[in-house]
Amino acid sequence: MSVTATPTGTPVTAPPPGRPARARDRHHRGAGRWIVLAVVTVGALLMLVPFAFMLLNAFKPPGQYSTEGPLSWPSEFYTEGLRAYWTQVDFPLKLWNSTLIAGSVAVLAVVVSLLNAYALGIGRVRGRLWIVGLFLLANMLPQESLVYPLYYFAKEVGLYNTRLVVIIIFTVIQSAFGTYLLASVLGTFPRGLLEAAALDGAGTWTVLWRVVLPNVRPTLAVLLVFFFIWTWNEFLIPLVMLIDNQTQTIPVALASLQGDRLMDAPTTNAGALISLVPAIVFFLIFQRTLSRGITVGAEK
The missing domain is CATH 1.10.3720.10 (MetI-like)
Known part of the structure; x- marks a missing residue:
């Protein structure tokens, strides 16, 4: 570490060679950054829980859904719900x-x-x-x-x-x-x-x-x-x-798809899943545009 002087005579401590000041600041803020990252990750996982249930029940037979409930693992790969929704x-x-x-x-x-x-x-x-x-x-x-x-x-x-x-x-x-x-x-x-x-x-x-x-x-x-x-x-x-x-x-x-007294849960979940795909594709296509627009707005 070296000490230099400004034209006014004020000493300034320079960072050691090979170790930029910005990298050192990131190191000192590491604990807080990891905490924020952990909180954001947990929040993202919680938001994905409904989508996981939708995906789980979209390929579950109606009989198994009625007897074992929405939390059971599908006993077979049931695709009739997707076909029924597509045609119905x-x-x-x-x-x-x-x-x-x-x-x-x-x-x-x-x-x-x-x-x-x-x-x-x-x-x-x-x-x-x-x-x-x-x-x-x-x-x-x-x-x-x-x-x-x-x-x-x-x-x-x-x-x-x-x-x-x-x-x-x-x-x-x-x-x-x-x-x-x-x-x-x-x-x-x-x-x-x-x-x-x-x-x-x-x-x-x-x-x-x-x-x-x-x-x-x-x-x-x-x-x-x-x-x-x-x-x-x-x-x-x-x-x-x-x-x-x-x-x-x-x-x-x-x-x-929902009636007054009857609802085909697998078909409804399959319909929700296939209906979500176009919006996700659109968002992924324009994700860079969205992030770039927000960044430019922040810089201005």
Whole structure:
């Protein structure tokens, strides 16, 4: 270890050769880091318990489930539940409906959120704080309070039992959250960039697409992933709006497997398992985009 002096004469202790100060700091914080890692690992394992039970009972015969319960190990590899669910609910059609609705909502909600937030965060429209507060209030409304007005609206305009009405509804709902988030982000957008673009003769749309969009693209990617997953998992509004087998989504199809007095538990678990796969695949594909967007947002 060596001691050097700054121009002001203050001695500074330098780390020994071959041992950076950052590595030494990590070593000193090792115990706390391991504790945090252990807690996170235990929490992750607890969250995986329901998925383990679902996987266990998806391939268990109905007779064994009735006599031995959900905790028993399957006596045979039972696949009739998967086949029954695939054919009974017409899973390829339900997969297409869910993908179409969730994908359309994700893209449209991101576009609407960006346009709204651009006007509120950078355009500085009059009454901006009140409008942002209104969007925040809209996010707090439970869907149960919106069902009847939305049902009446769909009936009046002739869109009831169509995928389009669900896309419109969730585009508005998701964009309310997206507008609130992006308006806060764009409210702190560097004014120097905007002034430089204005001096170069850039108009409103040019500033949006050439200056603002490249800087908020990671945040938009995160919103796109969240909007897709949130819409994919929605149940109440699609249950009310989509009553035809040709328009229903995967969560509604899962609910149709349960009767008043009888439930085929292996088929239900198999259906839940196969219905979970597309969402997991989508998340794994965009996992890097999601982590990159969160990291970039943290750095900014």
